[in-house]
Amino acid sequence: MTLGPPMREHQLHEPDQALHVEDLTVSYGDxxxxxxxxxDIPPGVMCAIIGPNGAGKxxxxxxxxxxVRPVAGHVRxxxxxxxxxxxxxxxxxxxxxxxxxxxxxxRDVVExxxxxxxxxxxxxxxxxxxxxxxxxxxxxxxxxxxxxISQLSxxxxxxxxxxxxxxxxxxxxxxxxxxxxxxxATEVVxxxxxxxxxDAGRTVIVVHHDLTTVQSYFDWMVMxxxxxxxxxxxxxxxxxxxxxxxxxxxxxxxxxxAEGAVE
Numbered sequence: 617m618t619l620g621p622p623m624r625e626h627q628l629h630e631p632d633q634a635l636h637v638e639d640l641t642v643s644y645g646d647x648x649x650x651x652x653x654x655x656d657i658p659p660g661v662m663c664a665i666i667g668p669n670g671a672g673k674x675x676x677x678x679x680x681x682x683x684v685r686p687v688a689g690h691v692r693x694x695x696x697x698x699x700x701x702x703x704x705x706x707x708x709x710x711x712x713x714x715x716x717x718x719x720x721x722x723r724d725v726v727e728x729x730x731x732x733x734x735x736x737x738x739x740x741x742x743x744x745x746x747x748x749x750x751x752x753x754x755x756x757x758x759x760x761x762x763x764x765i766s767q768l769s770x771x772x773x774x775x776x777x778x779x780x781x782x783x784x785x786x787x788x789x790x791x792x793x794x795x796x797x798x799x800x801a802t803e804v805v806x807x808x809x810x811x812x813x814x815d816a817g818r819t820v821i822v823v824h825h826d827l828t829t830v831q832s833y834f835d836w837m838v839m840x841x842x843x844x845x846x847x848x849x850x851x852x853x854x855x856x857x858x859x860x861x862x863x864x865x866x867x868x869x870x871x872x873x874a875e876g877a878v879e
Contacts, residue, residue, distance in 0.1 A: 630695055636695075637654060639653075643687050655844055666837065725780055760772065794806055814835075
């Protein structure tokens with residue numbers, strides 16, 4: 617995805633970065649949703665994208681994935697345009713953006729993650745079904761494989777969509793508010809799974825809203841409020857000054873970051 621001076625599609629740009637964003641601006645009408653964004657997320661980290669409501673967190677993810685057209689700027693995943701990386705990126709959208717009443721089973725939803733490798737007109741075979749069941753087992757949902765997706769709780773549905781991303785075996789996993797609306801037990805399962813994936817070498821990028829858990833869940837952070845406020849290792853960027861710059865009056869009290877408590 618390139619606007620402005622074109623780059624040759626075969627030319628790698630910042631191949632050492634899992635995600636490289638340069639000069640990215642996105643507007644909805646006359647209002648900028650993102651302004652002149654530059655960021656780099658290295659491979660093998662578990663990265664939180666945080667900021668107040670309306671900061672552009674989901675817009676950043678959608679623009680990076682080519683789902684929203686920017687006014688300017690470009691994005692590279694492992695040095696390549698997103699169009700060349702579709703099979704290398706697992707994406708879990710926000711729950712409210714999904715039609716959960718669509719009549720399909722849990723197994724079918726997970727097998728959709730294999731369609732790019734199978735082709736749209738090939739039915740999943742035994743190996744594909746086994747991969748889908750293995751992905752469901754990773755998120756503790758193997759016993760629900762034949763259940764209709766509409767019959768599951770919100771947390772269970774979120775686990776299924778994570779399994780759909782897992783079955784792709786992609787090196788980059790992007791999740792938009794995966795903990796929103798899930799119970800505490802499901803959140804523990806999701807975070808433990810994402811940390812295992814990070815430890816296995818995958819890059820995990822999460823739009824996250826809960827400041828109280830950033831330090832315990834993540835090792836890298838992008839702090840955003842239309843512009844980039846801070847980015848880098850959590851231990852260096854999760855500071856009172858940066859939080860105040862991002863959240864302003866919406867942040868009533870910041871305790872010492874090492875205590876991991878923000879009210």
